[in-house]
Amino acid sequence: MGLRDNLETIDLNPGHIGIRIINGNLQSITIILKEEKNMDFFPWWSEEHKQLAKDVKAFMQKIAGREMETRWAREFPFDLYEEFGKTGFTGAAIPKEYGGMGLGCTGGCIVAEEVHSYSPGMGRIIVGNMMGGLMQFLDFGTEEQKKKYLPRIAQGELGCVAITEVTAGTDASGMEVEAKLEGDHYVLNGKKRFIVGAGVAQHYIVYTRTSSNPEDIKKHRHLTAFVVEKGTPGFSSERINEILGFENVQNGSLDFDNVIVPVENRIGQEGEGWKVLMHGLNFERTLISASAVAWQRMLLQYTVPYSQRRVQFGRPTIDIAGNQTRIADIISRLKTTRISVYYTAYLWDLGKDITIEASMVKAVGAENTFASSCDATQVMGGDGVNRFYPIQNIFEVAKTDYIAGGTLEACRLVIFRSGLKLMAEDMQMPRRVISERLGVPVPAAGPVEKKLALSEDNVLAVLGEDYRVNQGLHMTLGDIKEYIEADDEALVKVLDALEEQGLVMTYRTKKGGLQLVKANYKGLKKAYPKEYYRWAPEFVTKDRMF
Structure with a gap:
């Protein structure tokens, strides 16, 4: 009788297999497979989401050794990307009608997590591929663009996003790569830098400046997005960077020298680049x-x-x-x-x-x-x-x-x-009033039942009362109107008059609009006698107050 005939397989738990040798000295062997029991699924995940997590994990386990070798050798693993592309995982967030899995942002995150769980390097390109224009195409692309690019992304085509420039980093709106419309095409000139996937991506989502009009810039209508294909004349990689933690990932600079891009490669309308x-x-x-x-x-x-x-x-x-x-x-x-x-x-x-x-x-x-x-x-x-x-x-x-x-x-x-x-x-400070019993600020129950008529004395009284509640704060026009029946224009006229009399302090915008106001010492004295503002805890006796 062979050893195999003496083995008994025991199902211990989901994702676990116990193997016991019956006639030997070794009593049991437990093989623990990291399956569903060890995968932290969320209650709102569909069965497709759960299966995706298992499938990506299994794939990454298979290639983990090879991927690690590419990091040591500083190789860009084209073979692994090609193999990964065949799985369709990069289409997790792409709707099914465009060749994807239709699993939304959740599906994209599942792929991102499981890939990076084995590959801090390779995952950057894979996630970058999903990020590289996916939502831009879905939400701003034409139907023709969706049918052209989304299936390619779902099949693993490498793509990237080109935002950063020599003088535009965190200040992305300051980019200077120029795109000029000439008939049925745009001409792009300029440089991009710190682009993940530079030189290896097949398509690039490139953001450019299409207007220098100050009003357009102020309203962020000066940028436009395009998709530029690798191999387009005048478009090239200029330099590949040495980046911390990017052993097997290419990151570099791009050069656009009179690059002709057809109008149909524009993503969204001209001037919608910032929104995209x-x-x-x-x-x-x-x-x-x-x-x-x-x-x-x-x-x-x-x-x-x-x-x-x-x-x-x-x-x-x-x-x-x-x-x-x-x-x-x-x-x-x-x-x-x-x-x-x-x-x-x-x-x-x-x-x-x-x-x-x-x-x-x-x-x-x-x-x-x-x-x-x-x-x-x-x-x-x-x-x-x-x-x-x-x-x-x-x-x-x-x-x-x-x-x-x-x-x-x-x-x-x-x-x-x-x-x-x-x-x-959620950021509205609750209205507070002075407790009649304790003399301290407490939350008010609901809005003011009866507002005061607009007058200098009533406004000053409100400012004086607010001094007791918020001693170090100014009031907004809205704060005052909780107690005074008035529109902004009429209220501002009264506040201007109080300021001219030297009874209030104001804060105004650069354009001169009145924004905040507070009664000063003179105004507080006019609003109420000084005893009205006095308060101390019970343990402080009158003889200890000045």
């Missing part, structure tokens, strides 16, 4: 953040097993309290980043505005990855800073992502500006 760019960035930043999730997963995959096996001071280093704290932080950052990324993708798929969320997860994801790579490096010591483990590589790419896809400062500026607009209702 920003919309594409929201998708791009969400996918980049999924990459950050992957890198944090890799940090755990190495840091925990390493510290379980590394013995110092007579015990595994995972028993050291400081290392346990660092690993706990890595886990916390991973969970926080991943939930944020996939919730953002879910909102995109629901058709919601993710301007705030996309920039938020991009910034937080990069910072979390970098912080966790620092912790992982510290846990692994010398092995954390050599290239025989991927910790150093993740440390590098994490820092690079402080810049790539939009600097953290640019992301936070988007969050700030969009937040003030989109979350205006």
